[in-house]
Amino acid sequence: MKKALGLLLAIFPAPVLAGPVSPAHFGALNYIGADRSDSRLPILAIKSNNAFPLGVINDTTSLVAYPQAYFPGAYFGNPAHGALHKMNRLFVGEATTATGDVDASGDTRPASWISAFYPGVMSNAQFASGNALGQLGVMGYSRTSDYHAYVRGASGGSQGVTGFGINDDTTPATTPISCGVCAESVRLANVNGLTVNQFDAANLGAVVDSDPYYGVNSGSTWPLLLTAGVVPAYDASLHNITAMLGFGAGGLAGKIKARVGVISIDGALDPTLGAGGNGVFAMLPRGQSLQWKNSGHTTDAEFYGDGDGLHVKNAALGVDYQVSAAYYVSNSAAPTVKACGASPSVDPNSTNASGSFTTGAGAPSACSIQFANAYPTAAFCTVTPVNDAAAGASVRINASRAGFTVTFGGGARLAQFMYTCSGK
Structure with missing residues (x-):
């Protein structure tokens, strides 16, 4: 399926500002893809190194690349040190059409078309990328073999795109929201096709099954895996989370509902x-x-x-x-009859709970009925005569969880009886 994807990394929602914005809070905005720079906002020298001519990326900041196994010179620039690009904000592609000015009322004009759907996102965005051709807005990819080629060890997680949301605002009477990865797909009126957030996992190897006790076993493939999380620096302080998955209503007033919770397609x-x-x-x-x-x-x-x-x-x-x-009451298979003369029978529609049986030839003095599946604890049964051969017979019943035995006061040749049983 051909995909048209756009990913905007932003801080939501737009800030609610009580007074005028202090320019000291914001770094210089640099456009990549257009030779222009907005110098009205000051440069935060300790966070960025972006005092350079228009349309140029500055890479004079060096960093120690050690050990070599993790920081190869071919990747970082030279065997001992590498170059690091630093800037406060970055707009790419179609996003360069927006000013990116910070305004309490939302995005100022001109603004990207995304602002019509989500006002304020461009003024909040640290990094924004839009594809003017309707194709991939942002793409990230990684493979485990590259990690092994340099480190000579198994990758602990080659990740194409990673997001972290840290909820650390302890201010009383507030409800902060932290979202590690936030995605929303929007369908406009009179538009067909699919509107989804899609997760895929492709398997080019042999099928590897799992179950609740194998867990996430080697070779298994999962389009979506939810866990209770790992924060290595705070592992001893972690607690149980609320739930792995939740469904909620949409819209600002919470009035928009999903028609169905889950659909498994045939x-x-x-x-x-x-x-x-x-x-x-x-x-x-x-x-x-x-x-x-x-x-x-x-x-x-x-x-x-x-x-x-x-x-x-x-x-x-x-x-x-x-x-x-071991316990089927109304839907069990038919019981079996034993020690009941020559060729006794059980009606094939009988179950553990009710049915009928006919004694065999030779006037047996007793018949044993064995349930198709034993009751867990005990069973209690009654027997009623059906035909003339059974009408005069006196019976005594001894029931157990596995079945019941009918003992006749005299011989009962070809006598038919109905029975009912219940138990626990």
Whole structure:
């Protein structure tokens, strides 16, 4: 699919300024792609080295490049030292059409067309890049083999694009927002096609499966992997996060809704996995549950799976329903009949919960009915005569979790009985 992508790195939202802007807070603006410079803003010498002729990039700042394995001279400029470009702000491509002036009311004119959608982004942007041809606005790429070629070790993460958002504003009565990577795709009226934020992972090797206990195993491919984060310098201070994924309403008033939470498109999942013939939508580790909450923040219902099978908890009734691998009440296979004369039978529509059986020839004195799947704890059964051969027979029933035995007071030849069972 041909993609038209634009990435604007900015600090959101536009600042709300109580008074006039002090120019000492802002560095000089330099345009790359146009021979012009705005000198109305002062240069912050300690942060940038951008006092140079119009349209020229200054690279006189040097840095120590050591050890050589990590800072090769071919990359940094020479074996001992490399050159570093420094500037306070940078506009590239179509973004150079904007003034970039800082204004409390939003972007000043002329401004990039992106300002019509998000006022203030150009005046807030440290780096802005727009593609006037409607193609790639910003591209980042990296490969692990390049890291290994220089360092002779495995890459800990070759990343094409990386963003960090640090929420450290402790001012009382404020709600600061920190966003490591913020992306939004906008569809205008009467426009067709797709409007998405897309994440892909391509696999050119053999298929590597995973499950909740293999985890992120070597060779596996994941278009989206969410974790609770790593901050090496503060690892001992990390705590649990709120959630891995959340859905929220949109619009300034929160009135814009998504029609559906998640859609799994038919054909997207490998049909060779799972029991349903159309793939596995989700895998959960044993004991992990789904909950339904109410506005009082208590749980209405919950279900989970464990070694006994599927559990469904109904909080209002205070019960825990269990549907386990060994416990099928109304949907089990037909039980089997044993020690019941010659050629006894069970109606093929019978289940553990109800059905009928017919004794065999030879007037047996007892019949043993074995459930297709044993009840977890116990079963309780009743038997009712159906045909004339069964009508006069006296019966005694002994039930267990695995089945029940019917003992007749006299012989019961070709006698048909109905049964019902329940248990827990």
